[in-house]
Amino acid sequence: MNFENILVDKEEQIAIITINRPTKLNALNKATIEELHQALKALENDKSVRVIILTGSGEKAFVAGADISEFASFNSSEGSQLAAKGQELLFDYVQNLGKPVIAAVNGFALGGGLELAMASDFRVASTNAKMGLPEVTLGVIPGYGGTQRLPQLIGKGRAMEMIMTASMIDAETAKNYGLVNHVVEQENLLSFTKDLAKKIANNSPTAIAKAIKSINANFKDGVNGFHEEIKSFGECFATEDFKEGTTAFLEKRKANFKGL
Template sequence: MSYNNLLVENNDGIAQVTINRPKKLNALNRETLGEIRQAFAKLEQDEDVKVIIVTGTGEKAFVAGADISEFADYSVEEGKDLSAKGHKEVFDMIANFKKPVIAAVNGFALGGGLELAMAAHFRIASENAKLGLPETSLGVIPGYGGTQRLPQLVGKGRAMEMIMTAGMIDANQALQYGLVNHVTPLEELLEFAEKIAGKIMKNSMVAISQAIDAINANYEDGVNGFDKEIEGFGKSFGTEDFKEGTSAFLNKRKPEFPNK
């Protein structure tokens, strides 16, 4: 499937989804968000895809925010609908995706761009990366999960400061905050992300999917994460991967997971 604003490649089980609007510093418009939703829906059904890496085209920006020109004249109800639709169709979908999603942040990750990166399961940044939520400088607040996911990742106080000042932090500060897991030179970013993806793929993808559900449950209102863990742990015993993993361990060999 071809896209106007995305590049999607699959290489040995690793799918790379690249936001491709270089003239707009890969800013998110309605069309791009729709294409992200379509691409992820297709990748979810593709059994050959095990891990997804999300990045941006070029050396300047991962995603430098949302395309402000599209919603500058929105009404209150239109603004609310824009946020709700984005949550449901894109950002929450990625956060709860059954396969691991890694954000490779290759430059500016601002506003909706940082929110997209935070929806991924974890983040790697290039040394030139700048991250921030500048929405309050426009008279609005983050609307794609920024007020919720940023405090979860960096703590309430730091999130309050970042959102209130509308400022940016560099990659090393993001690493210190725990917003990103690793910082690499720009030219090594994707190779590093692929290396981590390769380590992930050596394990049971069924178990990893259950782990994603259990970890995310801790952040859902009204859901007991410990109960979710117990449920997922029990389900694991009925999988072919569990039989293979335990057999390989007991026989001192490397497992070859069927991912079933």
């Protein structure tokens, strides 16, 4: 896959997508969002890939927001369409992907950058990471899911404060809030995240996909997460991975999952 704004590398069962616009601090424009969608779609269909890592090029920024120059002159209708299309192509797409997505947050994750990280299944941050949703300083609100996912992750009160003050928080504060799972030194960020990805890749891809679906169900209006869990649990029994996992356990050997 050849792209203008992102890089895609595969190492065994792990794919690493690097947002590569260093002169713009990896800001998200329409073209980058479209490229990310195409890359994620291809990787979802690639049976050799079991885990996806999202990161930004360089040490300064994961993604330092959206490309403001693209929408500064938009009217109300255009603004709504921008948010709807972005959520469909990227942010909701990432959250509902059948493969785990880990955000390796290096440096600034602001606005759309933090929203992209929050759409991922979980986050690992470098010690120099700074996170925030500064949209109100521009006269708008977060439009790529920020007002919904941030309260889910850190609670309503803290989310209200972060969004209304437009303040940034550092990596340790983000960890204390539950916004990131781990904080590591910048030079260890990718290796640490890859180690986590390898642990995930060793497990059943079919079971992991159903776990993602079941967990997400709890955050969807009108969906009973417990019912989704029961349904997905039962479906696991019809998979080859279940047969392999239980057989390997009884035979006291390591399971060789095929994702079937």
